[in-house]
Amino acid sequence: MAVFENSDVLEKILGGFFRLLSDTPEVADKLIKAKLVIKFHYTEPDLTLTVDCSGDKVEISANDDTKKPTVEMFMKAEIAHKFWYGKVNLTAALARRQMTAKGPIPKIMALLPAIKPAYAMYPKYLDENGFEKYNIHK
Amino acid sequence: MQLTDFFQFHAPTKIVYGPGLARDLEAELNDLKARRIFVITDSHVQQMDFYQATIDGINRTGARVVGVFSDVPANSGLKTVKQGSALGAELKADSILAIGGGSVIDTAKGVNAEMSLAGDLMTDFCGTHTMPHPLNPLIVIPTTAGTGSEVTLVAVIMNEEEKTKMAFVDRYLVPNLAVLDPEVTLSMPPYLTASTGMDAMAHAVEAYLGVDASPYSDALALQAMVMIRDNIVRACQDGQNIKARGNMLVAGNLAGVAFSHSMVGVGHGMAHSCGGLCGVPHGVANHILLPYAMRYNLDACEDRLGVLARLFFIKGTGLTGRELAEKAIDAIFELQRELAGVAGMPVRLSQVGVKEEDLPDIATATLSDGTCIYNPREVVFEEVLQSLKEAF
Numbered sequence: 110m111a112v113f114e115n116s117d118v119l120e121k122i123l124g125g126f127f128r129l130l131s132d133t134p135e136v137a138d139k140l141i142k143a144k145l146v147i148k149f150h151y152t153e154p155d156l157t158l159t160v161d162c163s164g165d166k167v168e169i170s171a172n173d174d175t176k177k178p179t180v181e182m183f184m185k186a187e188i189a190h191k192f193w194y195g196k197v198n199l200t201a202a203l204a205r206r207q208m209t210a211k212g213p214i215p216k217i218m219a220l221l222p223a224i225k226p227a228y229a230m231y232p233k234y235l236d237e238n239g240f241e242k243y244n245i246h247k
Numbered sequence: 248m249q250l251t252d253f254f255q256f257h258a259p260t261k262i263v264y265g266p267g268l269a270r271d272l273e274a275e276l277n278d279l280k281a282r283r284i285f286v287i288t289d290s291h292v293q294q295m296d297f298y299q300a301t302i303d304g305i306n307r308t309g310a311r312v313v314g315v316f317s318d319v320p321a322n323s324g325l326k327t328v329k330q331g332s333a334l335g336a337e338l339k340a341d342s343i344l345a346i347g348g349g350s351v352i353d354t355a356k357g358v359n360a361e362m363s364l365a366g367d368l369m370t371d372f373c374g375t376h377t378m379p380h381p382l383n384p385l386i387v388i389p390t391t392a393g394t395g396s397e398v399t400l401v402a403v404i405m406n407e408e409e410k411t412k413m414a415f416v417d418r419y420l421v422p423n424l425a426v427l428d429p430e431v432t433l434s435m436p437p438y439l440t441a442s443t444g445m446d447a448m449a450h451a452v453e454a455y456l457g458v459d460a461s462p463y464s465d466a467l468a469l470q471a472m473v474m475i476r477d478n479i480v481r482a483c484q485d486g487q488n489i490k491a492r493g494n495m496l497v498a499g500n501l502a503g504v505a506f507s508h509s510m511v512g513v514g515h516g517m518a519h520s521c522g523g524l525c526g527v528p529h530g531v532a533n534h535i536l537l538p539y540a541m542r543y544n545l546d547a548c549e550d551r552l553g554v555l556a557r558l559f560f561i562k563g564t565g566l567t568g569r570e571l572a573e574k575a576i577d578a579i580f581e582l583q584r585e586l587a588g589v590a591g592m593p594v595r596l597s598q599v600g601v602k603e604e605d606l607p608d609i610a611t612a613t614l615s616d617g618t619c620i621y622n623p624r625e626v627v628f629e630e631v632l633q634s635l636k637e638a639f
Contacts, residue, residue, distance in 0.1 A: 180374075198252060198253060200621060201254075204255060204459070208375075209376045209377060211373065211374040212373055213373055213374075213406075213413060214373070214617040215413075215612075215616055218614075218615050218617050221620065
């Protein structure tokens with residue numbers, strides 16, 4: 110069974126988390142520097158989240174086909190959930206095609222140091238926003 | 248040994264070895280059902296004796312060569328791929344034969360993707376595992392001993408506009424057949440023999456030190472290092488030595504299979520950036536940067552570097568683990584000096600057109616190179632810049 114019941118729940122949780130990251134200068138400043146538009150394609154349940162870092166601030170939108178992404182990432186929602194826990198071995202996930210990346214790989218790689226603080230933020234975010242049941246540490 | 252949580256080994260390329268084999272591929276072509284073969288090569292290879300013999304050999308079988316694209320430069324780019332795929336489509340080729348070094352082979356991979364999938368390489372397939380189905384048969388005859396591209400799932404192709412080397416990683420890019428014929432490498436001059444051989448050494452060393460190393464990639468990487476250690480200087484000194492040439496060709500291939508699984512690290516990241524920004528040939532850049540990359544990873548790989556030291560006949564008696572690891576780095580410096588003597592290889596970045604003011608840009612580009620996630624230590628700007636300064 111999928112970790113998230115439906116697309117609305119997934120949007121609330123991951124969309125909300127991205128919005129938190131966009132309000133966190135330690136992360137957002139580096140994302141804005143990269144000037145990328147990243148589109149995450151999730152399945153089980155289906156949802157796309159676009160993280161637009163091309164302007165002065167990071168903008169998050171769901172199921173948005175108006176923005177042309179620089180890079181696109183494809184994965185099951187469960188893999189994304191585990192990724193933000195720091196529980197996905199990125200190299201193994203890429204090798205096993207649990208995650209695929211479309212677009213210039215160097216630009217994707219450049220983001221990894223920027224999102225480092227996010228791993229510690231995710232479980233805390235779940236607990237503080239009424240999503241405790243999704244916290245896999247509980 | 249400590250096993251990683253996950254590893255896989257998948258080496259689907261059929262590999263055939265034999266002196267003179269390139270002239271007689273009938274059995275292999277029949278297996279692949281390749282009938283209308285599009286040859287991708289470069290103008291230098293086209294002038295070599297074995298080239299026409301290879302084409303004639305194919306045309307004596309049920310297959311035939313329907314056309315040749317020979318405009319592949321060193322550090323080939325997306326524009327070259329586009330020209331090649333347009334010609335291949337016009338010729339209605341059903342398979343590709345790449346004859347050449349890394350640039351030719353990677354171009355052929357890109358052309359094969361565009362022809363087989365009817366898409367644009369950059370727009371539709373840049374990234375990791377983006378290709379929806381298998382490609383047409385790709386046959387490779389490597390004419391250098393080092394790239395390993397004849398067995399890897401990677402194509403590195405220059406984006407001319409952004410001056411960046413783009414990585415395309417896909418299981419379907421792996422060639423179907425690799426023909427290892429040492430006779431085709433006999434005419435390689437010492438400089439090219441040394442630079443491509445050290446490219447293979449860098450593949451093997453970085454595959455062995457990388458975070459995704461497994462017992463499978465280790466076995467191949469270590470064997471590759473032994474064969475390079477024993478043959479690279481000999482192949483430079485005596486280009487007609489078929490035994491040394493064969494060993495180097497197989498070593499490059501083994502290292503290719505190894506790094507196709509465990510990838511490479513910061514050394515290749517720096518080399519790609521030197522190539523992209525300053526036009527340093529890939530093998531030359533790897534030759535210069537390998538010992539600095541090993542030193543960068545010293546803290547994370549002391550034990551593994553110790554294994555490499557023993558491989559270079561260094562006895563560990565009385566040495567600490569760190570001292571032994573440092574001896575492995577010294578052994579590569581020593582090999583560099585030997586190759587400078589027998590092949591005129593440069594040993595510093597300043598000798599190959601890199602300017603001191605380029606170093607910060609090279610370090611920045613290194614940080615966003617795809618290889619960095621496979622490096623055993625975090626790749627940090629200041630430390631990369633320091634390594635580049637030391638290599639300068």
